[in-house]
Amino acid sequence: MLSRDYLREQSDRYRQALKRRGADVDLEQFIQLDGERRQIITEAEQLKNRRNVASQAIARLKKAGGDASTQIEEMKSVGDRIRELDTRQADVEGQLSALELVFPNVPDESVPVGPDAESNRVERVWGERPSFSFAPRNHWEIGESLGVLDFDRAAKITGARFSVLLGAGAQMERALINFMLEVHTTQHGYTEILPPFIVNADSLLGTAQLPKFEEDLFKLAGEKDYYLIPTAEVPVTNYYRQDVLAAEELPVSFCAYTPCFRSEAGSYGKDTRGLIRQHQFDKVELVKFSRPEESWKALEKLTDDAAHILRLLGLHHRIVTLSTGDMGFASAKTYDIEVWLPGQETFREISSCSNFLDFQARRANIRYRSDTKKMSFVHTLNGSGLAVGRTLVALLENYQQEDGTVRIPEVLRPYMRGAERIEPARRPSTAG
């Protein structure tokens, strides 16, 4: 959410920002309603002042034993008019907030302007493409031949776009979660947090998944508006919804492992093979609450914290700045970290790190008391650190061997009982 002062006083600037994003919203109606609102308030408040003064006079008069019936009669009509104005104001207010909830954030000046991912800008590249003496396979081929990935039975249990991890696959997923949490808490200064995996509609409004993107979510049946979380960003950012933080508490850095649930409506036929675009996936998320003046530095740090995991795992990757047309609704600037997948000969997103400035904080009403005692909105940031399933994909594809096994990077071995590679598994029913 943007401040009404900004929308009112800098509407030309915002129009340009909308153009850069390729977004179309009804700013003119907002400005018209905003003017109407203030007009109503001005009149209503004058009448309320009159009523307050008169009420006190009535009280004094009654105490003195006088008759106040003429004043009371007069105030009845004032009261009616106030009620009328209040009703109109509530109506306008409702229209205004419905409008401003669908206004996207303003992209930062440093964001490349363009309509889609083609205009994204590569900032830096780490490592090199691994070379193979054989044709590298896709992760779903590797996973299924090793017996650690099972899509067919997942489809039977639930449906399309679900997966079963088995044996060393499941173990590696768990190892990655622990490894990531361990690095972020002990080396990068994050506090581990395990939030609910189900949230209410207010939380989704706070981080801006609602009202615009409801079709991406899984909603639970029942009388309550409960949703499965699409990312830990939602419960963790909303941890401080409606709160006032002390300046000395900032920055607050949380890391959370959660499963994530996305309906991925409309994306059928796009990257549907393998583990890349699932309805359920594991993610370790990084979330920061920062003082406004420190948030840009915090974005660089957060992005590097996420990339550090890939460096430790020895995975070739690059960092790109998303263009104005490719970035998310609430973000002012987003870095994607893309990991190299040799089986598909492409870079694939494994983390998305954003600075939202005060956009989410306004929606969720997360403030802090600055050193000068003044209340201000915090800045919020988040990024994957990392998408666990996709990390597993990257490990399978990058560390595959000619004999069909997969080498386990050394940093991960302590989390996998010291195993050095994933070997083909026997069927679990006949194992042991």
Add this chain to the structure above:
RNA sequence: GGAGAGAUGGCAGAGCGGUUGAAUGCGGCGGUCUCGAAAACCGUUAUACCUUUACGGGUAUCGGGGGUUCGAAUCCCCCUCUCUCCGCCA
């Protein structure tokens, strides 16, 4: 799932329908005293919005929403959350 109790400012805790944004205590901030500190004493202590070049003025807010009334923290209705007890349960 059943029964009951509760929700007031940073915290604790008052509050006959009428100068109650809200007593009192603690905490916080500023000051007096002191070489300094403590104590004591004095003062101060919210947020949002409207209006104003500014100084200022005004409105709203006692979990949330609605109602009664000239006037609601106080009365009525609905909702949410917390606590206690019973039942069920990983």
